[in-house]
Amino acid sequence: MxxxxxxxxxxxxxxxxxxxxxxxxxxxxxxxxxxxxxxxxxxxxxxxxxxxxxxxxxxDPEPGHFAFRVSENRVDEMLPFLEARDIEPRAAFGVEPDEPIVHPWMPSATVYFADRDGNSLELLADLSDDPDPDKNRCP
CATH class of the missing domain: 3.10.180.10 (2,3-Dihydroxybiphenyl 1,2-Dioxygenase, domain 1)
Known part of the structure; x- marks a missing residue:
């Protein structure tokens, strides 16, 4: 611990x-x-x-990455939140951003995007499902 x-x-x-x-x-x-x-x-x-x-x-900024935590009950709001602000979600791990990407090993649902300087940002919701350590990531 x-x-x-x-x-x-x-x-x-x-x-x-x-x-x-x-x-x-x-x-x-x-x-x-x-x-x-x-x-x-x-x-x-x-x-x-x-x-x-x-x-x-x-x-000469160096791009970074971080995630904003989102409540599990608001996963369906992640893409509309970005769309309402004219922010383009981006593909990640070979998956197009049609819906949040599920990472079963954590488990979490995520949507990736960038700020105006190319910093990689993420909306991330911890899911209440049991982790599946045999699945590295979606798909």
Whole structure:
């Protein structure tokens, strides 16, 4: 058993902080906690319990990846959420984004997309099914 419960914060790099703030604040609707313009940093709260996303402006950003947790009872809302915000879901693991991708080994349902800087983002819902460790991933 681990002492660690969840991810408290994660950080990504972007080329244009104002553009990123538009995406994370206005498009995705995250709550801005702090904006340090002189340092090129914005911090967003991402849920309850509060987790934090740090967005750092860099001259040559390196794309990262992270997932937003979604409740299992809202899996059917993941694709409409992105569509309503003109965000294109992307294929992953050879599967087109017609519906959430199920990863039986976890188990989870996920939808992948990207921000304006090419950071790989994911909506992820833990499923209440029993894990199937013999199945690495969908399909």
């Amino acid at each position: 681990t002492l660690l419960d969840d991810v408290y914060e994660t950080h990504i790099e972007v080329a244009d902080l104002d553009r990123a703030m538009e995406f994370y604040g206005n498009t995705l609707g995250l709550e801005l906690d702090r904006h340090e313009e002189e340092r090129g940093i914005a911090f967003y709260f991402t849920g309850t319990p509060r987790s934090m996303l740090g967005v750092w402006e860099e001259d």
